[in-house]
C-alpha cells in the first residue's frame with residue numbers, strides 16, 4: 001500500500017511549500033479526506049456548487065477550498081467543473097479503503113490537537129493528556145465501546161499491512177511448523193498471508209472480541225475458515241498453549257512477561273516472530289516512528305537491538321533480524337531443544 005508521501009507530489013507544488021507552514025496544507029487535505037471530497041468526485045466531474053451542496057461547504061470557503069486542492073495537484077478544474085487528478089484517484093481512492101479514509105484522517109485530527117501542547121510537553125516531560133488533565137487515552141477501551149471505530153481501525157490496518165504481510169510470508173520459512181498463534185492479530189492480515197503460503201499451517205488470531213469478529217469476517221471472505229480461527233482474550237492475561245510459532249506483529253510495546261511466555265509455552269524448537277517498524281540502533285530512523293512519539297499514547301521507541309537483547313535474555317537462540325520491506329524489521333528466535341537458562 002502506498003502513502004501520498006511528498007516525493008509523489010509534483011515538484012512545482014513542493015517548491016511552493018514552506019516546511020513550517022506545511023501543516024496548513026496538511027490540515028486542508030485532512031479536511032478533504034474527512035469530508036470525503038475525493039470519494040464524492042470519484043470518476044465524475046462536478047460543479048463547485050454541487051460539491052458544496054454535497055459536502056455542506058459554506059460559500060465563503062467553497063471556491064478557495066476547491067482551488068487550493070487544484071493548486072496542490074489533487075483536483076483539476078475547467079471552467080466551473082472539478083474532478084480528481086490521477087494522483088488523488090490513486091492515493092485517496094485506489095490505495096485506501098473507506099476505513100482508512102475515516103480512521104487515518106481521524107487520527108490526524110487527534111494528533112493535531114495533541115501537538116497544541118508540544119512545547120509544554122518538551123519542557124515538562126509530561127504527555128499531552130497529563131498537561132490537558134485528561135485520562136490516559138485507551139484505544140482498546142474505545143474499540144470495545146465503539147464497534148464502528150474497531151472496524152475502521154482494524155480494517156484500515158488490513159489494507160495498510162498487505163505489503164508487510166506478503167513480505168513476511170515470502171521471508172518466513174514455516175515448513176517445519178504447524179500451529180501459529182497470531183498475538184493481537186487484529187484483522188488477521190498476517191495469518192491469512194502465512195496460511196495461504198503454507199498449505200500445512202493452521203493459525204489462531206488472538207484479540208479482543210470486537211476485533212475478532214472483524215478478523216473472522218476477513219477469514220470467511222478468504223475461505224480459510226478451516227485453517228484460521230479466532231480466539232477472544234486479553235494478551236496481558238497470558239498466552240494459550242499448543243502453538244509452535246508465536247507471532248507479534250505491530251504491537252508495541254511487548255512486555256518481558258509476554259516474551260517470556262512466548263518462550264515457555266511452545267515446545268523446544270518453537271519459533272518466535274516479531275515484526276514492527278523498530279527504531280534503528282542509533283535512534284534516528286524511521287522518521288515517522290519518531291514523529292509518532294510526540295502524538296501517540298506513549299508506546300515507546302524500542303530499537304531493533306533492544307528487542308534482540310530482550311529475546312536473548314528470555315533464552316531464545318538463533319536470533320535473526322532483517323529489514324525486508326520498507327522500514328519493517330522481521331526478528332525471529334528459536335527456543336533451543338536444551339534450555340540455556
Ligand SMILES: C[S@@+](CC[C@H](N)C(=O)[O-])C[C@H]1O[C@@H](n2cnc3c(N)ncnc32)[C@H](O)[C@@H]1O
Nearest residue numbers: 157184185186207208211233234235236249250
Ligand atoms: C496495531 S494492531 C496490529 C494488528 C495485527 N497484528 C497487524 O499487524 O495488523 C494491534 C492489535 O493489538 C490488539 N491488542 C492490543 N492490546 C491487546 C490486549 N491486551 N489483548 C488483546 N488484544 C490486544 C488490538 O486490538 C489490535 O488489534
